[in-house]
Amino acid sequence: MLLTITISISTLVVINFLLLKFSSNKINRTPKATKKPIVFRPTIALEQESEKLAPTGS
Template sequence: MLLTITISISVLVTINFLLLKFSSNKTNSTAKVNKKPIVFKPAIVLKQESEKLAPTGS
């Protein structure tokens, strides 16, 4: 019984490694990457408003 369990687990592990090696979920590693940094310059200047606290009633 122990031999059967060991052989079964070994076969399952082998199948798992074969599926991992031959999986079709591969990505392109030769994708072109734009190396220029993107600089954001805000055109609108925001004004800071003073905080107006609501009355608490205490």
Template sequence: MLFTITISISTLVAINFLLLKFSSNKTNRTSKVNKKPIVLKPTIVLKQESEKLAPTGS
């Protein structure tokens, strides 16, 4: 009986390894990565405000 259990478990393990080796669930990974940043508003203009000084009275 022990011999039968050992053969059964060994057969199941061997079938499991065969299924793992020949499984068809292979994923295709794309190595193409876009490294350019996405610019949403390319025309940003910074306006400098002139300094308004308070009158000192002197």
């Protein structure tokens, strides 16, 4: 019984690997075009606020 289960599982694993190797879902990968990176340099003017401290009551 144990031998039968082992042979069955081994057969299923081998069939699975064969299906994986010879599957028809091939992906055609095109080479990526070499593009220069786009660098964003935002010009944001930051205004400094005056420090306002909350009253502590002590």
